[in-house]
Amino acid sequence: MDRLERYAQLIVDVGVAVQPGQTVFVDAAADHAELVRAIAAAAYRAGARYVDTRLVDRYVRRAFIELAPEEMLTETPAWTMEREKAIVDGSALIMISGDPEPDLLSDLDPRRVGMARPLEGLRYRLAAQSDRRFSWTIAAHPTAGQAERMFGEPDLERLWQAVATAVRLDEPDPVAAWREHAARLARRCTQLNELALDAVRFRGPGTDLTVGLHHEGHWHGGATTTRFGVEHVANLPTEEVYACPDFRRTEGTVRSTKPLALAGTVVHDLELRFERGAIVDVRASAGAEAVRSQLDTDEGARFLGEIALVDGESRVGQTGLTFFDTLFDENASCHIAYGLGISSDVAAWEGLGPDELRARGVNVSAVHTDFMIGGPEVDVDGVTRDGRTIPILRNEVWQLSS
């Protein structure tokens, strides 16, 4: 098997763990056809009943955002909704990331760029995701455009090597390596859960942020298990352990430590201020409008939905690269996300509707945008429910021991 086939196999076996008779959906850009082909073949060989691929061309999407009537920008067509229903009905969903031209939309009206999302379908999918009704994964396809952006030249081979390192494709047995890695992340979750933290505090240049944790939640990382008992890895790579904030209890300021690729533009030097959970001020040296527009999507968009901790052992962090792709960059360092609360795996929240979740302090939104706030200069402490302060990360080194 060549590298592409081994990668497709990893996505099928570890990412979504395709089951015999399952329908597999692949959402990708037309630029990712090479990888999608290998995934389709690997999925059928793993017993998939049908592989449905949706290839979106980025210039067609550009034409849509630029030229469609405004009311269509947020519309979910009936046939797309029907596909969403089939996805969440116990299927496997593979999403391929990797934007070969992240600046493609930067000359368009940022308001329209931020708006252009099929809200009904997205809400439906995110709710089912929280409810663990299907297995899913996001994996990246290296493109020359991304390599150009990262290295200043279209060195696709160098990018492939970085991706292979990040997703442990360089291991002799990547499936076994992933099993071990997932177990290590699970141990960190156990350490954090045993501390019964009330909040996590980040301190560094431009940052003094306290994120209140939801007391009913707990820390997760590595693999996820669907309601029908299939263990899958939702992000390839993943290096984080994450928890759901109480969205009403974030206070302070934070400065992003990496650029954020968002809706076709790149946001640089993002700075946010929080009051009683809400983002009340947005600054950036570029792309602030795209963030502001997203925060206007719905009531929950300006509150946090996720907090995640990543240490310096991260395979992504060790590449020393900025990928301009959240899938990688969020695994290089600690991050938070505004928008939808990470509510899966919390038994007490199962089956709750959006209003019940919000009333309980779990955020609900059609948005979920991660951005990086960690790094060697950022200290991370836990604050326990009985008021003790416990160092978690210093100079990106994990401070807890089991």
Place this chain on the structure above:
Amino acid sequence: MDRLERYAQLIVDVGVAVQPGQTVFVDAAADHAELVRAIAAAAYRAGARYVDTRLVDRYVRRAFIELAPEEMLTETPAWTMEREKAIVDGSALIMISGDPEPDLLSDLDPRRVGMARPLEGLRYRLAAQSDRRFSWTIAAHPTAGQAERMFGEPDLERLWQAVATAVRLDEPDPVAAWREHAARLARRCTQLNELALDAVRFRGPGTDLTVGLHHEGHWHGGATTTRFGVEHVANLPTEEVYACPDFRRTEGTVRSTKPLALAGTVVHDLELRFERGAIVDVRASAGAEAVRSQLDTDEGARFLGEIALVDGESRVGQTGLTFFDTLFDENASCHIAYGLGISSDVAAWEGLGPDELRARGVNVSAVHTDFMIGGPEVDVDGVTRDGRTIPILRNEVWQLSS
């Protein structure tokens, strides 16, 4: 505007005549992305409400045909069916042809290759097409693979020029040129309809075939008008005038005069024998299995559904090229099609169900495959209902005058 944009404009303006507020569907291979992009932009500029593109990767399709469980090969997924419903609900459908790798499926089981069609969706679409419930067109996207096949080298520019000639993109005002051309084809239809033919007879090397015409039908060509009054051109290019046979009255033998690209293989030297309308013998120097498998699709597959006349003035014929794409090759010379009867535009047949149509002599099938039977050596005569024989084509020159 560059050539690609002018071509996209022609497809949008003449091919489907996009109306303000209309939804436009584009079905294409991933290889056609460049043209699809230009079409999407042109359609939005013409007032389209939403442009939905379905890009199919040919290797994903290969994996499907090779590896999917057999019962899935003919399945129409629920979300595809929902999309079909939206298409026929007064939308515009643009289908892009042009296979860069026509031999891609030639090593697969020809029975599976022939089977692999979403039958329910296809029947639904073909019925609505006959009923003129949406505007549609098929246009080609030149690819290097097709150029390689045609010229022995990937001379894409030469193929582009041939396509531009065939679709009158070389005219100063292509839209006006198409108006004139469609009027000329309409005049031929008038001539043929006034003759009230009972049958058409083809005679040439390996061919002595009499095709009985349906007495309720008439000849069509050029533009088609939807039930909601939009005039569109269903094939770009089109050079034919066509009619619906009485599927019970074809007799004799016919030898195809051009190769036929079918379901990923190429059929060479096809010879068919008809008895009381049915194809009872299939021979070919290559690809006979693909035809036989298609003829087994359903009851109607082995009966004729179309007869079409093309003279030597054809823009396609004048290029002297075989395009290995029915869209072009059928417009180079006279042809017939087995499968679904061309029943649109006949008022007496509107709203009839499949059983009623068959009982009346109009064929019904999920298949409709054209193949070429005309050329300089093939004489074409009409036989009138009162027994006269009237020359229609000699050495590819149209013999009727108005």
